[in-house]
Amino acid sequence: MTRTILHSDMNNCYASIERKLDPSLVGKRLVVCGSARDRHSIVLAKSYEAKAFGVKTGDSLFEAKMKCPGLVAVKPHYDEYFKFSKLAHKIYYSYTNQVEPFGLDECWLDVTGSEKLFGSGETIAHEIKERIKKELGITVSIGVSYNKIFAKLGSDLKKPDAVTVISKNDFKEIVWPLSTDAIIGIGSKTKKKLMYMNINTLGDLAKADVNLLKRKLGIRGLYLWQYANGYDTSEVCDYYHRDKIKSISRGVTTKADLSSYDEVKKIFEELAIEVSKKLIEEDLKAGGVRITIRDKNLDYVRFQKVFTETSISALRLNDKAMELFKERYDFKEAIRSLTISAINLTRNTKTEQLSLFAPKKVIKDDRLEKVFNEIREKFGKDKIGYLGLELNSKMPEKPSVVTLPSGFKNMI
Numbered sequence: 001m002t003r004t005i006l007h008s009d010m011n012n013c014y015a016s017i018e019r020k021l022d023p024s025l026v027g028k029r030l031v032v033c034g035s036a037r038d039r040h041s042i043v044l045a046k047s048y049e050a051k052a053f054g055v056k057t058g059d060s061l062f063e064a065k066m067k068c069p070g071l072v073a074v075k076p077h078y079d080e081y082f083k084f085s086k087l088a089h090k091i092y093y094s095y096t097n098q099v100e101p102f103g104l105d106e107c108w109l110d111v112t113g114s115e116k117l118f119g120s121g122e123t124i125a126h127e128i129k130e131r132i133k134k135e136l137g138i139t140v141s142i143g144v145s146y147n148k149i150f151a152k153l154g155s156d157l158k159k160p161d162a163v164t165v166i167s168k169n170d171f172k173e174i175v176w177p178l179s180t181d182a183i184i185g186i187g188s189k190t191k192k193k194l195m196y197m198n199i200n201t202l203g204d205l206a207k208a209d210v211n212l213l214k215r216k217l218g219i220r221g222l223y224l225w226q227y228a229n230g231y232d233t234s235e236v237c238d239y240y241h242r243d244k245i246k247s248i249s250r251g252v253t254t255k256a257d258l259s260s261y262d263e264v265k266k267i268f269e270e271l272a273i274e275v276s277k278k279l280i281e282e283d284l285k286a287g288g289v290r291i292t293i294r295d296k297n298l299d300y301v302r303f304q305k306v307f308t309e310t311s312i313s314a315l316r317l318n319d320k321a322m323e324l325f326k327e328r329y330d331f332k333e334a335i336r337s338l339t340i341s342a343i344n345l346t347r348n349t350k351t352e353q354l355s356l357f358a359p360k361k362v363i364k365d366d367r368l369e370k371v372f373n374e375i376r377e378k379f380g381k382d383k384i385g386y387l388g389l390e391l392n393s394k395m396p397e398k399p400s401v402v403t404l405p406s407g408f409k410n411m412i
Contacts, residue, residue: 002168004121005236006109007143007151008128010088011160013105014045016138017084018074029053029071033061044076048160081105084136091131095124098236103281106155108148110236125163133161147232150175152184171230176203183227190224193217202228245282247290250274251339257296258335261326268321269314271340276314279342285310287344289320295333303328310346317342 010016014032019025030047041061053068065071085104092099095118098110111124118124125142132140139161143154146168153175154164166174175182180202181191197216199205205213206228213221226232250271258264268291279286290304303324307316321340325331 001112002146003110003112004115005145005148005151006111006121006125006128007102007145007148007155008088008092008107008109008125008132008140009142009155009159010084010105010132011139011141012045012047013084013138014076014081015047017080018077019047020084020137021077021080022074025072025074029055029068031055031061031064031071031073032076033064033073035061035075041073084138087136088132088140091128091135095128098238100236100238101283102152106152108151108236122163122165129161129163145171147230148234148236149183149185149227149232150230153178153182156182168230172203175228175230176201176206178202180205185220185224185227190217190220245284245345247341247343247345248275248278248282248284248286249339249341250278251292251337253337254335258338261322261331264325264335264338265318265322267338268318268325268340271338272314272318272321275317275340275342276312279312279345279348283348284342284345285312285348286317286342287346288342289317289324290341290343291321291324292337292339292341293325293329293335294337296336297333298336299333300337301329304341304343306344310344312348 015030018030018032027049028047029050031043031050032045033041033043035041043055043057043059043061043064046055046057046064050064050068050071053071055064055068055071059067061073064073081104085101089099089101089107092107092109096109096111096114100108102108111118111121114124115121118127121144125144129140129142132138141155141159141162141164143151143157143164143166145151145154145166150166150171154166157174158164178201179191180186180194180199181188182202186194193216194200194205197208197212199208205224208225210222210225213225215221217224252267252271254267258267275286286307287310288304288306290302292300292302294300305320305324307320311317317340
């Protein structure tokens with residue numbers, strides 16, 4: 001049976017919500033950044049008016065103002081963004097119980113079983129688009145297709161306030177002429193690797209030798225070939241009915257054995273950043289940390305510690321991991337591998353976020369982590385880190401991600 005999948009994307013989410021909160025910003029060249037006063041602050045989002053002047057997400061505020069005279073900068077209001085996200089989800093759930101968030105501003109919906117009640121996928125998409133505009137005062141772009149990959153692509157193709165349909169009958173005409181990085185899963189590094197193989201468009205990718213792709217890119221090459229050919233069969237995972245994740249871990253076997261506390265700390269810092277990123281993606285908080293240490297003789301030990309307050313902060317995860325390491329580990333042998341795990345996970349509810357009993361430092365660290373994560377998501381993990389974190393540590397280029405239970409695909 002052919003499925004009907006929607007992907008809804010709030011247009012310029014942060015900037016649009018800021019304008020909804022302050023109508024005087026409508027029509028102005030607007031950016032949302034970590035600090036509206038610090039010229040070194042990073043642009044997290046921009047309005048179409050600012051974009052027309054060449055302002056890019058990731059520019060420093062100073063660079064953005066040089067490009068765009070009369071630019072207005074505002075700080076992010078994450079609580080409001082969460083509020084609007086939840087309101088949009090409420091609308092989505094009035095059409096289907098299969099809703100999968102992808103960040104704050106995007107969602108997949110499987111409406112295959114809803115078409116007899118509400119009409120075709122395209123009809124449902126137009127209705128959702130108009131409801132969000134009327135009830136929330138912001139616009140969305142929605143892609144309609146028979147799989148998640150093409151639905152996501154459809155929402156990207158036409159903005160703002162639009163519906164784009166990609167069907168089994170016409171996907172080759174719409175999708176194949178596009179650059180390879182038009183679909184989710186292909187970033188700049190993979191695009192370059194494909195270009196070296198003379199693969200420049202999604203059509204080239206679809207027609208490529210799948211065995212060659214597997215040799216060059218591993219199993220990921222097969223997945224990308226399937227995506228380009230429209231063979232994606234991944235399901236829309238209902239956010240509120242998923243198996244409970246028991247822990248989120250990031251572990252590495254280092255390029256060289258670790259023989260000092262400073263080397264261990266640098267590895268833990270990078271691992272903690274990746275664990276924190278996954279916590280934010282899954283909308284979870286850690287209630288403790290566990291570390292696993294394997295020495296050069298391949299003997300291993302594990303230690304864990306419970307937090308007094310839940311947190312998503314990489315700083316907190318790293319600090320507690322190092323405390324555990326120094327308190328419990330007898331550092332006699334060089335270390336071959338390290339793993340850091342967020343444990344005792346709880347859903348990151350609004351009640352927790354606004355808790356009056358949480359120490360101010362924990363709340364501040366969590367909010368800071370969200371800003372850091374936005375920057376890393378948009379511009380790469382090397383764009384921002386913590387003071388003293390050296391990029392030439394003994395970390396391998398691609399450490400492994402482990403998310404439990406194993407029902408979730410690991411995106412590396």
